[in-house]
Amino acid sequence: MVYSLRHFLIIVLFLVTGNNLNSQTNLNDVSVVVIGNKTGSEKISETTIKEYFKGKYNKWPNKKTVIVALASSNHPNVEWYSNLMFNKSFFAVKKYWYSLVFQGRNDPPYFFASDQELIEFVKLNPGAIAIVEKSNKVPENLKIKLNE
Secondary structure, eight states, X not given: OHHXXXXXXXXXXXXXXXXXXXXXXXXXXXXXXXXXXXXXXXXXOHHHHHHHHTTXXXXXXXXXXXXXXXXXXXXXXXXXHHHHHHSSOHHHHHHHHHHHHHTTSSOOOEEESSHHHHHHHHHHSTTEEEEEETTXXXXXXXXXXXXO
């Protein structure tokens, strides 16, 4: 009886969470946009853009340095953005980035409290990337199209 109840609860949990306990959401299916400034790539795969956000690459195809801009702990969508790009909580993302920085493998990302701050930072810094809600007024020249 206890064994059956345990299985029943696991099945209910699986159904309630939408059948994807640990899978990532496709960025094209949600109301966010990836923005970048002079990256040399107008269209990128979702997998590749996530690798840029994770610090796997330090340079864009045009040889500009990758500058990652992320939502800070004060940003209203910080957990949502962290889960979309990293499939981790914000604090797990910070820990991940601290590890890269202390290993000397990458420069630290910049953190901002609002989408407007993220957009302004990307506008002013060639090579910068960020993720913001589509509802914000994002200049077309900053949008990176995802081809997956």
